[in-house]
Structure formats: structure tokens, C-alpha cells
Amino acid sequence: MTATQGLDRDGYIAREGSLERVPPAFAPVVAAARERIAAAFGPDRLHGAYLYGSVPRGTAIPGVSDLDVLLALHHEPTAADRAAADALEAALDAEFAEVNGVGVLLFGTGTLLSELERHDLGWFVACLCTPLFGEDLADRLPRYRPTSLLARETNGDVALLLPKWRERLAAAGTDAELRTLARGVSRRLVRTAFTLVMPRWGGWTSDLAASAEVFAGYYPERAAQVRLAAGLARTPAADRTALALLVDDLGPWLAAEYAAVHGVKAPRP
Structure with missing residues (x-):
């Protein structure tokens, strides 16, 4: 790649x-x-x-x-x-x-x-x-490059999602609910991880596995978690422990790092 x-x-x-x-x-x-x-x-x-x-x-x-x-x-x-x-x-x-x-x-x-x-x-x-x-x-519409502005405005609001994800995880009572949550949370976290490094990498991909590997080249210490998320996004599992790891550990870290690197997405009404 x-x-x-x-x-x-x-x-x-x-x-x-x-x-x-x-x-x-x-x-x-x-x-x-x-x-x-x-x-x-x-x-x-x-x-x-x-x-x-x-x-x-x-x-x-x-x-x-x-x-x-x-x-x-x-x-x-x-x-x-x-x-x-x-x-x-x-x-x-x-x-x-x-x-x-x-x-x-x-x-x-x-x-x-x-x-x-x-x-x-x-x-x-x-x-x-x-x-x-x-x-x-x-x-x-204009043409777009993989810039920090694009990163900020597409995924610079993940911090707002964390409380909602925690509520849904606590309320999930069936395997179907856990799989649905795993798919949505994992997709969003992998895309956020990728766009965090997108301007440095200088390209674009929507492939989740490829996104995880691009991210891993810049943050190897978090690579295993993002690969886990990519796997859950492709094949959702009713794994409450894995979801808790993503929501309570990877998610807050990504939100803080994203804000430090790109800033926070402009508020919407």
C-alpha cells in the first residue's frame, strides 16, 4: 500500500x-x-x-x-x-x-x-x-485532499459518542444487541483511528483492515486494539469484554489524541 x-x-x-x-x-x-x-x-x-x-x-x-x-x-x-x-x-x-x-x-x-x-x-x-x-x-462541491481539516470535521466528535455507547453497552441484554453495538462502535473507532493519521499517511482508504494497518504504522502501542475493532466491524460478536475495552480504553484515548492533533469538530445545531 x-x-x-x-x-x-x-x-x-x-x-x-x-x-x-x-x-x-x-x-x-x-x-x-x-x-x-x-x-x-x-x-x-x-x-x-x-x-x-x-x-x-x-x-x-x-x-x-x-x-x-x-x-x-x-x-x-x-x-x-x-x-x-x-x-x-x-x-x-x-x-x-x-x-x-x-x-x-x-x-x-x-x-x-x-x-x-x-x-x-x-x-x-x-x-x-x-x-x-x-x-x-x-x-x-470542491475537491478534497487528506488534510487535518478534513480529519477534524469528519471524526473530531468521537468524545460525544462515548457516553451514549456506554449507556447502550450497559443496557444491552441480548447477543443481537451486543453484535449491533459492536459493529457500529468498531466501525467508527477504526475510521477515527485511520483519519487521525490520514494527513501524515497522505491517502485515503475505506477498507477497515487496511485502515487498521495504516494506523498501526504510527501508533504501534495501540495497534492490537484497532485491529480488534476492525475484526469486530467485519464480523460482529456478542463480546461484552471486547466492547468494554474499546469503549472505555481505546475510545477515550482516541478522543484525547484526536483533539490534541486535529482539534474538535465544529459544533452542530
Whole structure:
């Protein structure tokens, strides 16, 4: 792996997915998603639809990977919009065994294009989202380099998540709840660990195992914990002890180191 990983020839973060990379096994669910999104929202509500995650990157595994969708609405999302998205998630997840869950994010275009979100949601759309249909907002956003500003605005708020994670861990009473928490916590911590060192490494990757190894080159004393998190993110386990280690030890350390190196993410309303 080289320091130019994930960059175009001008040194900007390259858009990582495309519809051409969607694995054949996932083509039917992507086609169904396109059709049902258009029917559920319509042109008066919907500005554009995007895929993100392993499906457009071409790394999704049938029966294991989820389908991640972002919808850009002309207006800020309403309760009716969220209800429609929830119904869409449930229907696609129930019908297609290829996906292990469907997630639909909703944002207004005003939020996605705002100055406050320029280096968080804006970057996410421009670099990590693949247009499914509609106008591509990336055409109205800047190009991005792997800078400290990008690191701060994408993951500089992990300290705010720690109390919520502790509450969920204490309340988790089933293996299913622990696995769900393990997946979410681990993904976020690995991404935070990677973006902590991203500007020094000088590249971009969404691969969790690769992210852990990049981080390990700069913080070998914490490498085992981040590798543990990467493993739990890929194969969630109902391991309360491992989760406690991540939430009570790795998480606070990452939050403090991140604030020292990059600063804290700008507050959101």
C-alpha cells in the first residue's frame, strides 16, 4: 500500500465507488432500490439518490453486507420522509437475502451543500457516495485532499459518542444487541483511528483492515486494539469484554489524541 492510495493523479481523494463495480449478486436489489426510491419520493421531493459502502465499491459479500443509501431531498427531511425511508428499508431487507440490512440516510440539499458540512457531509457525498440517479451534488462541491481539516470535521466528535455507547453497552441484554453495538462502535473507532493519521499517511482508504494497518504504522502501542475493532466491524460478536475495552480504553484515548492533533469538530445545531 502506498501513500497515493485512494488519490487521483492531482492528489485529490478520488471517488471510491461506481455502479460498474456493483457485484452481479447485488444488481437486482440495486435495481429495485432505484425503482422504489423514485416511486416513494418522486421528483418534487427527491433531488438525487446515492449508494455508498461496500456495494458500489465492489467488495460486498452476499448475505453479509448491507445496502447503504443516501437520499438528497429538496427540503429538510420530514417525519413523512423518514417513515417512507423506514418502509423502504424494511421491504428491501425482507425481499433480498443478498443484503444483511438496508440503511437509508436522509438530508436536505441545503444541509449537504452548507459551509458547516463542507468537510463532512459534503465530502462524504463527493468522495464516498456513488450517484444512483438525479443531479450529482459533487459537481457543486470542491475537491478534497487528506488534510487535518478534513480529519477534524469528519471524526473530531468521537468524545460525544462515548457516553451514549456506554449507556447502550450497559443496557444491552441480548447477543443481537451486543453484535449491533459492536459493529457500529468498531466501525467508527477504526475510521477515527485511520483519519487521525490520514494527513501524515497522505491517502485515503475505506477498507477497515487496511485502515487498521495504516494506523498501526504510527501508533504501534495501540495497534492490537484497532485491529480488534476492525475484526469486530467485519464480523460482529456478542463480546461484552471486547466492547468494554474499546469503549472505555481505546475510545477515550482516541478522543484525547484526536483533539490534541486535529482539534474538535465544529459544533452542530
